[in-house]
Structure formats: structure tokens, C-alpha cells
């Protein structure tokens with residue numbers, strides 16, 4: 407009997423039973439009385455989409471081969487499910503729509519892996535992390551809506567549940583807003599409000615929440631190119647092509663800038679119903695503020711000692727404003743420390759900087775394990791899987807989730823995107839979902855090599871190849887420098903990194 411089952415992510419509990427379920431018949435569903443109308447509608451819709459377009463409701467319970475029930479014992483676990491495959495019948499129990507969806511995703515993988523007969527088994531499953539995310543940088547390289555939909559489908563089939571869209575950066579602004587029509591343009595790539603609303607809906611049906619990110623007060627050259635008066639110097643600015651950290655940031659001394667940012671947040675908040683909004687906060691050079699009369703005037707009026715305090719004040723203002731719109735703020739960990747508003751969730755991309763040690767709730771996406779824009783030679787599948795080791799039980803109260811990241815300065819086509827995503831996205835799926843004591847790289851690798859391609863849409867390449875772009879050498883040097891710095895700083899701090 408085959409064991410373990412070829413599933414990604416691997417479930418929490420699997421018991422193999424005797425017998426086989428013949429997979430060749432059409433699915434006919436029996437929905438138990440416990441299912442209300444909306445649960446029943448979802449069950450039929452998911453079954454049609456994921457298992458069998460001809461799936462239908464059975465004429466009687468006896469005629470059904472897939473029975474679905476609401477499972478009261480899972481009432482506090484919306485994403486959990488049980489799946490029992492017996493010779494005559496498959497049965498699913500879940501309390502929430504998410505659990506139901508994930509049960510059918512698991513059944514889909516079994517169906518694909520065993521086109522003839524599925525070995526009988528009982529699976530009890532629930533996720534280890536509640537925030538299982540992927541960040542797509544659509545600012546550096548615009549990603550068409552159809553392509554984001556494809557990525558959402560792939561994420562859903564591996565039980566990832568948060569798509570973080572990096573919508574603005576030095577190189578581009580991607581949302582068409584009513585209040586500021588000069589921001590971005592159709593020619594260089596932009597999403598209309600209608601497209602975003604439809605995308606949010608598309609993701610939501612697949613149990614994925616979209617989190618918008620508007621990076622500030624740094625990484626804003628594209629914004630300043632359209633509205634130079636919001637800078638400290640007045641510009642003019644042109645949108646850069648390559649990567650980099652640029653000195654011109656938003657001038658927080660000017661009232662106009664604060665009003666502008668609030669208006670942007672209001673429109674963005676109205677487009678994305680998620681209770682979170684990401685305000686970036688990475689790589690902010692503060693030197694312009696030090697010489698700007700407006701910023702200095704503000705600093706003095708608030709009796710602040712330095713530019714770092716001015717930044718803290720700016721984030722406090724924006725966090726309160728976002729909270730008033732019903733949103734909780736996420737920030738990269740560059741400057742966040744325990745003096746920042748406690749409601750902020752810090753995304754730890756650089757474990758050497760302040761926020762990595764603060765008491766805030768955290769999302770782990772450290773540079774050394776989760777940056778999929780790096781070549782496979784620099785970030786191997788195994789190394790991504792090792793991110794799981796950082797999800798320590800001691801950390802768990804603080805760590806609400808983890809995220810894989812795809813920055814796109816050099817990744818603009820679907821082919822390149824796939825080259826960087828696969829199979830590493832699958833490793834993220836497993837370590838974010840599967841209980842830590844069940845992480846087992848060799849089992850994962852076996853399933854990934856044998857079935858990974860089958861679980862992905864046709865024409866998706868999952869063989870790690872080397873993306874021999876010119877920037878590889880730059881990536882290599884920068885990685886080597888950072889690694890040296892990590893080692894030195896970690897030694898001083900008495901921390902050891904994998």
C-alpha cells in the first residue's frame with residue numbers, strides 16, 4: 407500500500423485503510439441536512455470546479471459516492487477538514503467553507519495522482535499557520551490580471567491563503583485612482599478599480615485574501631514623478647528602470663502630503679475588503695528630511711529628537727488613519743521597534759533589523775529563505791523548505807504567518823515568473839500548512855518530483871533551471887555581503903541563523 411500519500415502540503419494526520427475507491431465514476435453528491443444553502447451551493451460549485459465538471463447531486467443517499475457534512479467538532483477551526491476515502495464512498499466533514507474547499511483540493515490531488523483507484527484512507531487536517539502568503543511585486547513588472555488569476559488558482563491548489571500585492575514602488579504605480587489620475591498610466595500597466603474588484607472576488611471564492619501594499623514614505627519615485635510637490639526638493643523626477651534605493655521620499659513636513667496619502671489609503675481601502683493594509687516601510691533613506699525646511703519645522707513643532715522619530719510619528723498618524731478605515735497595518739521590519747503602535751504587524755524580511763526583535767505580531771519572510779527572485783543556485787528548494795525550521799513553537803505566539811516573495815525588477819514574463827516560482831512555491835505551501843514535526847524534505851521532494859507537475863496547470867515548468875541573467879552576479883555579490891554581515895551581527899547578538 408502506498409504510504410505516504412502524494413500530497414502537497416502534507417496533511418496533519420493520515421491513516422491508511424484497506425481497499426481502493428474506483429476513481430472512474432462521475433461524482434454524485436449527497437449533502438447532509440447539517441449543510442445550509444450556502445454551504446451546499448459551495449460544495450456543488452467546488453466539486454464541479456475541482457473534481458469533475460459533471461458532478462451533480464445524487465438522487466438518493468445510497469446513489470451518492472461523495473457525501474458532505476458540516477462537522478460540529480471543527481466549529482473553532484474554519485480551515486480544518488476530515489476526508490475519508492472508502493471503497494464505495496468518499497466523505498468530507500468541515501465546519502467552514504475554507505475547510506470544505508481544502509478537503510476538495512486534497513481529493514483533487516488524490517484524483518490526479520491516482521487516476522484509476524485511490525487507496526482508502528482517513529485524513530484529519532488543519533493548517534499550522536493562519537497566514538500562508540505569497541507576495542507578488544506588480545510594481546516593478548506589471549503582471550496582467552489573467553496571469554494573477556492563474557497564480558491565484560495555483561496558490562489555492564496548494565492551500566496558500568494570502569496574496570500580497572506590492573502595488574507601488576519607484577519603478578511603477580499600478581492602481582488607477584479617481585482622486586489622483588496622474589498616478590500611473592495604462593500604457594505602462596495599470597489595474598482599473600473594476601479589475602481589482604473582480605480580482606478580489608475571484609480570490610475570495612478560492613479562499614484567498616488579497617492584501618494591498620502601498621510602499622511609503624520611501625520607494626515612491628513613480629509617485630513623485632507625477633506629483634513632485636509631495637517631495638522635499640520639488641523634483642523633477644523620472645521613473646527609474648533598474649533596481650535601487652532612491653534618496654527622494656515623501657515630504658512629511660507638508661500637510662499636502664499627509665492629505666494625499668490619506669486620500670490614497672481611503673480609495674485603496676475601499677477596493678480591498680481585507681482587514682489589513684500594508685504600508686511598506688522598507689529601505690527609507692532619511693537624509694532628505696534632515697535638510698528639508700518643512701520636515702525640520704514639523705520635527706521641531708512636535709519636539710522630536712531626530713528623523714527616525716519623525717518617521718515613527720508619520721507611521722503613527724497613518725496607522726491611526728488606517729485603523730479608522732477598519733484596517734490593521736503591516737510594515738516591513740526596517741524601523742519598527744517596541745515604540746511603534748502595538749497593533750502593527752511587522753513583516754520580517756531582514757532579521758538583522760529592529761523589528762525582528764520587537765513584540766509585534768510578525769510575518770516571516772526573511773531574505774535568506776523566501777526571496778524567490780533569487781536564482782535557484784542561491785536559494786535552493788531545500789533552503790526554502792528550511793524556512794520551516796524558523797517557525798519554532800517558541801516563536802509561534804508572535805508569528806502569525808509566513809510569506810514567499812517575488813520581486814520583479816528582472817522578472818517580467820510568464821516564463822521567467824514560473825522559472826522562479828516553481829517548485830519553490832510548493833515548499834512554502836508545505837512548511838506553512840504542515841505541522842512542523844511532519845516536515846520531511848525527502849518525502850516532500852519525492853512527491854514534488856513525481857507529482858508536482860501533475861498538480862500544476864499544463865505548460866508549467868517545475869524543473870529548477872538557472873536563470874543566467876546578467877544580474878545573477880550582482881545577486882551573488884549582494885548575497886555574499888549580506889551573509890557576511892548576518893554572521894558578524896548574529897555572533898555579536900548571540901543568535902544563530904540557519
Ligand code: ACM
Nearest residue numbers: 688689738755813
Ligand atoms: C525588501 O526586500 N526591501 C522588503
Ligand code: ZN
Nearest residue numbers: 638657698701
Ligand atoms: Zn520634507
